[in-house]
Amino acid sequence: MELLSGGEMIAQALKDEGVEFIFGYPGGAVLHIYDALFKSDGGVPHVLVRHEQAATHAADGYARATGRPGVVLVTSGPGATNAITGIATAYMDSIPMVVFSGQVASHLIGEDAFQETDMVGVSRPIVKHSFMVRHASELPETIKKAFTLATTGRPGPVVIDIPKDITRPDEKFEYHYPESVRMRSYSPAQRGHTGQIKKAARMLLGARRPMIYSGGGVILGEASDLLVALAKHLNYPVTNTLMGLGAYPGSDPQFLGMLGMHGFYEANTAMHNADVILAVGARFDDRVTNTVSKFCPGAKIIHIDIDPASISKTVPADIPIVGPVREVLTELIAQLDKIQAGEPEPLPDPDALARWWQQIEEWRGKHGLWSGRRYGESDYIMPQQVIESLYRATAGDAYVTSDVGQHQMFAAQYYRFDKPRRWINSGGLGTMGFGLPAAMGVKLAFPDSDVACVTGEGSIQMNIQELSTCKQYNTPIKIINLRNNYLGMVKQWQDMQYEGRYAMSTYEDSLPDFIKLVEAYGHVGMQVRKLADLDAAMDEAFAMRDRLVFLDVFVDPMEHVYPMHVAPNGSMKDMWLSKNERS
């Protein structure tokens, strides 16, 4: 058996685990590890970010796009605390990630040593689990446990805190990386309960106004093909959450669009009127349900989720099914077949379903997002037009990351994602500054694919230093800045709820010249002010295959995102459809 130091074990274990990239930033407490990585022959490549928050977002973007865990390495103290926002982002969206944080030497812990922070304590509420390594010989098993926990069951971030002395080069121990590990207190469900699945199949077939409401769990559980198979089998309408976009093809006629606060009129209205809702890998978030007590009053709810704590948390489920979405959907489809084959009458009732579709088409025709132009006109480019131009230029096949705000909602609404893992955004935590580093992580994973980051002037400045990382590692992403000179979503709420008092939501004349800025970082900047120039500029940007292009598009500063749920006290069907039109 090999004898390795703690630092060498980490380098070797990452290789044995098949890790493709480490995103990180060195510092005192992790120097032994960095030295081991440096010396490691054919070791895992490391991406040096410019701020640890970006390391976590880049690893996160990589994980969302590939389905493999993102790996982060940061030093103790400020390195660790800078990573916190990114860990919380991954936690809220159940993204697999393993974060190695350095810690001061064991004998200094608790003494307020230089760059000491209780990382296990600070990160506790935002990790799936965390470890403090007490001896170098524990490293291989601890690392295997961390990867196992991060990627199985409901995925999430795992922190491994490593005191500096554990990694010292002069103390070597036997190294053997385990194939698998068992934890007596950890056993995520391997399949759903057959009795519950049978009941669910019967309820689904008896539905007269059914809806399939699916979320990020379908993407995490790699079950998009089965979701499509189920929806096609039944000819039932489908809506996706913000996190679930792409799990069902956005351009399919059975797709009613996103639901929730900025969901499509047809999706929200159909949900409100449904009699049976099949929720798959979704968690009835407050941004979906609006007022919980008014949520879908006539609906029976079947809820499939890997995490029992997500079931009946906000909205009680009539038929809860705990299990991995792939296994449960496979069994559900088989049960549907069996019941349908055994019944003399066709199930579901074809007349009821036809009437339901007719009703949905009526809603679609009246206020649907694709029923003609849903946004106004002005001398400016409308932000929605920018997303439509992006969709056209990339043939709907790009990886699109976003930051948080109006631009995020416009991208979610107007870019019809046909494939899972193409829409990369911070849905749960809503982290501004996510888009650029996430795009970097995606581009490293898929260097030959188009990767766009849709952003705004507020968000992009929260991690703009990563333009430097993009230069170093040659990640030619396209940054589409919807520039309205406001914190757009804040301004929208101030327009709607605070009589237009723009408290701290404008930059006045302080915005940088983004073109010069990106040029200073060695990239290409382009400015677009006229609609007539938009498509050509977009095409030109994507034609520059090997350059990062920052497209600064001046858009209408007064535009709002619609539909928007009426709140407080509104139901799913209560929406603003424009500044002066309600559902």
Added chain:
Amino acid sequence: MRRIIAILLENEPGALSRVVGLFSQRGYNIETLNVAPTEDPTLSRLTLTTVGDDKHIEQITKHLHRLVDVVKVIDLTGGAHVERDLMLIKVRAVGAQREEIKRTTDIFRGQVVDVAPNVYTIQLTGTTDKLDSFVSAMAEMDILEVVRSGVAGISRGDRVLRL
């Protein structure tokens, strides 16, 4: 409704803080908390009491299960169980009070475990209600200090909480 939740926990550093943190994070209350190692040194047994309706308790137990350090969880109040709280109470005892305090202690089947010229220290075990009643019965006296262990609970009969 008051509930007694029993947990088998990995006897690892930080495990208890994960349980306690969960309660504060999600806005649940802990009324009492009692934790100690079991006959298996790798496991701790934790008993906590909290107040909530069925939905609430269901969420609490589900979230407890999600913690990787939590091995098993049961709601003891769901079945027949024995619960005990231990109290040590120090009261000023002078003159005629000494006899009165001793008598009340006997009625509650408590013991005087330490005697000083002006002070009795009394030990009492029982349910939370019994201990509360004793404190009420002593209301006339000058109570100097009260310390309680928090509820420890176990199921009656064959039902066991183990690996």
